[in-house]
Amino acid sequence: MAEITLRSLAHTYLPNPRTPEDYAIREMNHVWHQGGAYALLGPSGCGKSTLLNIISGLLEPSSGEVLFDGEVVNALPPEARNIAQVFQFPVIYDTMTVYDNLAFPLRNVKTPEARVHERVMEVADVLELTAQLKRKAKNLTADEKQKVSMGRGLVRDDVSAILFDEPLTVIDPQLKWKLRRKLKEIHQRFQITMVYVTHDQLEASTFADKIAVMYEGQVVQFGTPRELFEAPNHTFVGYFIGSPGMNFLDVMARDGSVMTGDTELTVGRGIHDAVARASSSNIKLGIRPEFVEVHAEPVEGGMPARVDHAQDLGTYSIVYLTLGSVSLKARIEEDQVTPTEQAWLRFPDAHLGLYVDEYRVEFDHE
Numbered sequence: 001m002a003e004i005t006l007r008s009l010a011h012t013y014l015p016n017p018r019t020p021e022d023y024a025i026r027e028m029n030h031v032w033h034q035g036g037a038y039a040l041l042g043p044s045g046c047g048k049s050t051l052l053n054i055i056s057g058l059l060e061p062s063s064g065e066v067l068f069d070g071e072v073v074n075a076l077p078p079e080a081r082n083i084a085q086v087f088q089f090p091v092i093y094d095t096m097t098v099y100d101n102l103a104f105p106l107r108n109v110k111t112p113e114a115r116v117h118e119r120v121m122e123v124a125d126v127l128e129l130t131a132q133l134k135r136k137a138k139n140l141t142a143d144e145k146q147k148v149s150m151g152r153g154l155v156r157d158d159v160s161a162i163l164f165d166e167p168l169t170v171i172d173p174q175l176k177w178k179l180r181r182k183l184k185e186i187h188q189r190f191q192i193t194m195v196y197v198t199h200d201q202l203e204a205s206t207f208a209d210k211i212a213v214m215y216e217g218q219v220v221q222f223g224t225p226r227e228l229f230e231a232p233n234h235t236f237v238g239y240f241i242g243s244p245g246m247n248f249l250d251v252m253a254r255d256g257s258v259m260t261g262d263t264e265l266t267v268g269r270g271i272h273d274a275v276a277r278a279s280s281s282n283i284k285l286g287i288r289p290e291f292v293e294v295h296a297e298p299v300e301g302g303m304p305a306r307v308d309h310a311q312d313l314g315t316y317s318i319v320y321l322t323l324g325s326v327s328l329k330a331r332i333e334e335d336q337v338t339p340t341e342q343a344w345l346r347f348p349d350a351h352l353g354l355y356v357d358e359y360r361v362e363f364d365h366e
């Protein structure tokens with residue numbers, strides 16, 4: 001098992017990179033602690049697979065270092081790094097039995113047969129593959145094959161870490177949740193450093209204790225699922241996490257007020273002061289749909305807004321609103337009155353985020 005450190009790591013696929021956009025991985029420093037369950041979450045093309053391949057040694061970074069337990073491993077080939085990688089599609093030998101597939105990584109490093117048997121039985125038990133051990137792998141279902149693939153990653157007890165690259169892509173939706181829970185259970189039992197790559201926030205938050213959100217080749221936030229929800233560090237995290245994502249309003253300070261376009265917002269003095277002293281004109285106020293207070297009648301400090309439509313999702317509704325010229329979404333629970341036509345909104349200070357040049361900045365709360 002190992003702690004994995006990325007030091008000033010950067011990667012480009014281009015021969016003569018000029019701008020930050022030319023990099024698949026922009027210079028980053030990051031630590032995956034030993035025994036942690038992590039997710040690497042981000043949209044297609046943000047650099048997740050590139051980063052995993054650099055860690056496992058399949059790809060050499062353009063600059064910077066990868067360290068396992070403080071030792072630089074850049075020069076080590078994949079097989080010497082003791083990293084197990086589970087890919088989107090199962091990597092197994094179809095003509096072998098499930099038992100032999102699971103035994104393969106151990107036999108490959110000349111493990112005594114008694115130990116091979118012990119480990120194969122243990123891993124098969126955890127993955128509920130014991131009844132399939134004698135079957136040829138080619139006769140298995142897609143999810144059974146992926147379980148064997150995962151088992152091959154888990155069977156060696158000397159691996160530094162297991163990297164999962166979208167491992168549930170080929171799995172039936174009904175079985176996905178089961179395998180996700182299984183992976184979590186496996187992590188608790190074996191305490192191996194696990195990094196799980198996905199573009200699905202639900203998969204990331206059910207598996208991981210901490211999630212690294214990647215955007216344009218950078219880790220823009222590394223935090224617990226709760227931190228990502230409550231205090232997104234970057235507008236992308238606010239938009240990407242949550243369903244629907246965070247509302248963002250372009251704001252500016254004018255004559256002692258905070259304005260979005262020509263509409264004055266009712267917000268605290270601390271926000272006004274932070275907006276007024278910001279060094280950039282790219283300033284956004286963020287609030288999650290869950291925290292927008294929606295009233296059907298005028299209330300003190302309520303900002304009048306137009307109700308465009310409401311989407312009933314069973315136990316709650318999403319209301320689409322227009323405040324001045326800005327579109328907003330708010331979540332209304334089933335026991336609340338859903339206004340029609342007109343509403344009055346309040347933004348509780350505690351749930352507002354202020355973003356300057358897309359990054360969250362602090363302000364004094366009332």
Ligand SMILES: Nc1ncnc2c1ncn2[C@@H]1O[C@H](COP(=O)(O)OP(=O)(O)OP(=O)(O)O)[C@@H](O)[C@H]1O
Nearest residue numbers: 013023024042043044045046047048049050051199
């Ligand atoms: N072999 C390659 N040659 C050139 N460019 C590449 C190569 N592999 C990836 N890229 C580019 O690098 C960037 C990051 O790609 P990467 O595959 O790491 O992203 P990802 O987040 O894993 O996306 P996905 O979820 O679609 O696999 C993208 O712009 C991609 O087009």
